[in-house]
Amino acid sequence: MDADRQALKSYDPEIFAEIAGEEGRQTDGVEMIPSENYTYPEVLAALGSVLTNKYSEGYPGRRYYGGQEHTDAVERLARERACALFGAEHANVQPLSGSPMNQAAYFAVMQPGDTVLAMDLSHGGHLTHGAPVSHMGKVFNFVRYKTGEGGAIDFEQMMTIAKQVRPKIVLAGYSSYPRDYDYAGFRQVADEVGALAMADISHIGGLVAAGVMANPFDAGFDIVTTTTHKSLRGPRGGMILCRKGLAKAIDSSVFPGLQGGPHMNNVAGAAITFKKAAEPAFRGYAEQVLANAKTLARTLLDGGARLITGGTDNHMMVIDTVESFGLDGRAAEEALDRIGVATNKQVIPDDPRPPLRPSGVRLGTPACTTRGMGEEEMRRLGGWMVEALRAPEDAALAGRLCGQVRELCRGFAVPGVAKG
Template identity: 45%
Template sequence: MSLEKFDKEIFELTNKELERQCEGLEMIASENFTLPEVMEVMGSVLTNKYAEGYPSKRYYGGCECVDEIENLAIQRCKKLFNCSFANVQPHSGSQANQGVYSALLNPGDKILGMDLSHGGHLTHGAKVSSSGKIYQSFFYGVELDGRINYEKVREIAHIVKPKLIVCGASAYARIIDFAKFREIANEVGAYLFADIAHIAGLVVAGEHPSPFPHAHVVSSTTHKTLRGPRGGIIMCNDEEIAKKINSAIFPGIQGGPLMHVIAAKAVGFKFNLSEEWKIYAKQVISNAKILAQTLIARNYKLVSDGTDNHLVLMSFLDRAFSGKDADLALGHAGITANKNTVPGEIRSPFVTSGLRLGTPALTARGFKEKELESIANYIADILDDINNTKLQAEIREKLKTLASNFIIYPKAMF
């Protein structure tokens, strides 16, 4: 029986979401469009199989096939990141990070991470996260110019003396200097943990410096700039740390791995290893740069005055409207983005004074510099007259026409 006949409500809502993704412009920096082949294996018979443990060391029988699948995912991941160990079982980036902490720290140990309001992530020690509740968390941030001041990070590290330093961000538009972070970690005797969830796809394409050999351990999501399924991974080059990571994930914080997702990760990694991937990653950055240049030309301030990666962070500290206002206005015009805090923030985290925009999803659809320049001008038009709902509706129709030329999935997909 088809989904349409068995559960018409879910079928219709799924198709409604497909329509939204096809007709609108996805510019949330952490979102992307995965491959149909990835979705195909995620909806396969592999979803039926329990496989607690690791390849050749399972607690269930009948794991011969999934052992081969997980080994393939591991080998591809290691090749992709040029490392000696990979755990492909984490269900998400947050659980990957939790696994790293559990492996290397004891409750109450000190961690030093990037402040959430400065572009860090919840799992880098935010007080509302388990990472900020189980461990003593301290923070570094960015200067008012939107860049990390490594000397200040060093000063804080020498005062705090953390057991682990987290580097990586969810709203930082510049290159991260992993070598400098390792110098600081060495000076205070800390582990260096790189969370590259946002930039992993750029790293493996050679468009951003790799955290290896500088980081003791590295985590990432497999979606975002990698364009795989939603999930997490952990990598390292240290045998003892590797053993601790495996134990921390299973049986530490997870039970049975999601074998359909692990297979999908393997499929995604195969794409990431291709020459086509390098072309895609380079285009992601080119698109982000033209987006930044056009917005600056339209008199909008960007945190750090530009970008080196896949995202730009707009600052509205000099404007009467908020990040929330901008988010809603662009949404009405068919552009999905997200409000974000900025350095020098004056509003609450629920309102914010910034907007984060990313190019991975549009690039996956085939958008290039010409289209991004047009989109940036539409964004500026909307924000210049932010309460003009008629203009928003007109631009929505124009963007719908534009989007129809870049179909990512067939409309009869479900």
């Protein structure tokens, strides 16, 4: 045990015990929540560095505090690497997380009351894409499009809606949509009504960076937002990428418009992440994420699960657990928790059930792929998940499956987890 961990254990054994417990949970179980991943040891080092001590309100060369020579260099590297990775003309790496990231993007180009055409939440959209309970849903007028048969986007219908409501932004983005997007279709709708085309690729940012999924900038998008964790494997944070003409408005909206000083330890972690994502090994990782997702989806389908959209093009899938197993999403999540597989309850399109007891669960493959698991492990895990969901009250079965999951996990280390 290193000196810092020993000091924490001695000073605050209660907090130390919970951190150690979380390390054990991550090591002994399988993380299949698609928005979670294991970051790099190098990123963890940056997050715990002296950069956390420094206040850097402003932007490189234009700070409100002195002593910024090193923080300026860090942020410049992060911005340059982000632009190169995604093919963007400008990058703002200061947003503290995904929600303020999208809020800053909206306020940069719209006035309160302006309209955004975005995906319906139950069809896969995100909380920040116009949920009535969110502040953004109260400030801006969000009009929603839905998916059709098999999860396809009906662009003719979207065009009709866009001509009726004249949105300022046409937003492509999702939180639980298992397919890729036809970004050219969104761009066409935006052009027809004089709107900006914006994509929130938070879930698939790493897959886009690796070149294994489509890049919205290739279709001429104006703004692209992404979190820096999830499939990118970086620190928790957000980033706004845009064309050059929007750079000033975006930067002013982030600071001083929405937030104060950035977390420079996170910015350093993001810079490290972008460097990692530009390496050939990361493309191999991203390709394996997709291969694992397709294999897991096929295993679940073969086991009788109904998947929303019938499969997946990306890293995630959503099981209709009510139709498949007679369980609401909360009960299904708890049944999988008992065998050491972490997922999250999830609404399905036009779900009649409430959000805390929805009709499905969402799962994905980035974290287990980070540990080195492959398609054979996906077949085993998929089979165990089906067993658990078919008999959620069978304690003996849950105990046996939990042991099998734990035994599987012993062969795949979690990056960055301390020993002892």
